[in-house]
Amino acid sequence: MKYLFPISFLLALSTSVIAQVSLTAPTSGLRHGDFLCRVEVPYASEGERGEASAWTLPAIPDDSPDHLQTVRSNGDTIVIYERGRMLHYLVRGDTLYNKGEQSRRAYRILSQERPELVYPFQYGDSISGSYEGDCRYEGNHYTSCGQGYTVADGMGLLTDGEDTLHHVLRLHLHDYFEDDYGNGTTERWSRDCFRWYCMGYRYPVHNMTLGFLPVHSELDTLRIRDEKQLNEKASEEELLTDSLKLRYFEDMIREAEDTRFVFVYSPTWYGHHDSGIDPIMELARRNGFLFLDFTDSAKYVHRNEFFYDGSHLNARGADEFTRDLIRELRKRNLID
Numbered sequence: 001m002k003y004l005f006p007i008s009f010l011l012a013l014s015t016s017v018i019a020q021v022s023l024t025a026p027t028s029g030l031r032h033g034d035f036l037c038r039v040e041v042p043y044a045s046e047g048e049r050g051e052a053s054a055w056t057l058p059a060i061p062d063d064s065p066d067h068l069q070t071v072r073s074n075g076d077t078i079v080i081y082e083r084g085r086m087l088h089y090l091v092r093g094d095t096l097y098n099k100g101e102q103s104r105r106a107y108r109i110l111s112q113e114r115p116e117l118v119y120p121f122q123y124g125d126s127i128s129g130s131y132e133g134d135c136r137y138e139g140n141h142y143t144s145c146g147q148g149y150t151v152a153d154g155m156g157l158l159t160d161g162e163d164t165l166h167h168v169l170r171l172h173l174h175d176y177f178e179d180d181y182g183n184g185t186t187e188r189w190s191r192d193c194f195r196w197y198c199m200g201y202r203y204p205v206h207n208m209t210l211g212f213l214p215v216h217s218e219l220d221t222l223r224i225r226d227e228k229q230l231n232e233k234a235s236e237e238e239l240l241t242d243s244l245k246l247r248y249f250e251d252m253i254r255e256a257e258d259t260r261f262v263f264v265y266s267p268t269w270y271g272h273h274d275s276g277i278d279p280i281m282e283l284a285r286r287n288g289f290l291f292l293d294f295t296d297s298a299k300y301v302h303r304n305e306f307f308y309d310g311s312h313l314n315a316r317g318a319d320e321f322t323r324d325l326i327r328e329l330r331k332r333n334l335i336d
Contacts, residue, residue, distance in 0.1 A: 022122040023152075023169065028202055029096070029119070030080070030089060032073040036203060038082075039066040042316055043305035046194045046208055051123065053156035053170070055196065057206060065315060094119045098148075100133060107136040114148040116173065123169060126151040135179070146177025158196055158206065167199035210304060246279055253287060262334065263291040266321055267300035269307045292328060294321065 044058040070081045077099075080087040088099035090113055097113035110133035118127045132145035154170035173193040180186045195204040253261065263284045265277060284291040299320075300306050306317030313321055329335045 022120045023117065023197060024121075025091075025094065025119040028121075028197065029091070030071050030073070030078045031202065032071060032078075034071040034202070036069040036071075037066055038069060038207075039064050040315060043208075043314075046192075046210070047154075049153040049170070049172070051155050053154045055154075055156065055158045055168070055170070055206075057158060057160040059160070089116075095127070098131075100135075105138050108144065109133055109135075110144075114146070114175070116148070116150055117171075121152060121171075123152045123155040131177075140181070142179050142181045144177055144179050146175055149174045158198065165198045165205065168205075169197045171195045171197065171204075246283075250283065253283075260334070261287070261289045262329070263289055264325065265291070265293045265295055266313065267294045267297050267306070267317070268311050269300075269302060269304075270311075271296050271301035290332070290334075292325070294324070297324075299324070 039060060041058045041060050041064060044056070047053065047055040067083045072079050072081065076091045078089040078091065080089070085101055085103045087101045088109060090097040090099045095115055096117040096119075098110070098116045099113045100109040102109060110131050112130065112132045114131035115127050115129040118125070121127075126149065128147065128149040130145070130147050132143065135142050135144050150171060150173045152169055153172045154168075156168055156170075158165045158168045171194070173195070175191045175193075176188070177191075178186055178188045192210045194208040194210075196206040197203075198205045261284075263280060281291055283289075294300065300317070303317075306313055306320060308314040308317075326335070
């Protein structure tokens with residue numbers, strides 16, 4: 001399944017301000033009843049690791065979207081509600097486990113949970129482990145297994161150019177996992193998350209997620225699939241066309257006699273589209289319609305800061321692409 005590419009969040013509201021030197025369960029654990037407002041900010045580099053590090057926060061645009069997180073717990077089970085999703089965690093002894101997530105479209109609850117954090121947790125500490133579970137995405141069932149690794153890899157200060165937070169601890173969470181669809185098809189992905197904790201704050205003051213990136217390797221390596229491998233895989237896949245939808249699309253074109261159609265394929269991180277779009281390209285050619293293909297635009301290919309996942313732009317990418325599309329349509333005198 002294709003999910004998350006680079007996106008960052010700043011903590012806009014915290015319900016607890018308690019001094020801490022290391023991450024402990026009483027001062028840094030997920031707490032029932034807490035509400036957090038997270039603000040999306042433009043992508044910026046995760047910066048350096050090590051002691052005496054200095055990280056710079058990106059500026060917050062005035063129109064930055066935000067969303068609310070709510071923490072609920074029942075015994076050792078914890079659920080975070082946000083944007084139509086439920087993120088499941090489990091506390092067992094001094095260890096926090098990630099148990100997966102679910103939404104209307106996806107169900108990914110792990111039977112063997114991913115160890116995410118062990119208390120207390122200080123600079124240089126790490127925890128790792130394997131995980132697996134049965135999953136579902138839009139009605140398609142598959143199994144997922146992977147390896148997770150969390151390390152406190154940085155300590156220093158965090159600044160936005162005006163204010164500076166000291167005694168900041170950065171956590172790096174790396175995951176490598178494989179999805180098996182049971183028909184001989186498997187997909188492998190990697191994901192990196194970074195969290196900045198500051199003395200006096202229960203929750204991270206800054207989060208960043210880079211993923212899900214496709215990989216071509218066994219579970220102990222991290223080599224990203226190159227362009228040739230991606231194109232070879234795309235050419236090998238058998239893609240089926242929904243003839244009924246295509247027929248309705250053609251009927252709509254015939255009935256809209258005075259309408260000028262423009263077909264647009266938005267950018268993808270991979271820099272190519274699969275053969276499933278060929279019938280649409282042929283339809284545009286046959287009817288003399290303009291087809292604008294941005295998939296191989298060098299401005300967007302492999303540019304993490306523009307994407308939510310491999311096929312979907314994030315807010316910054318969507319804004320940038322909208323401006324490019326408007327310029328292209330104006331250049332062709334299709335809009336004023």
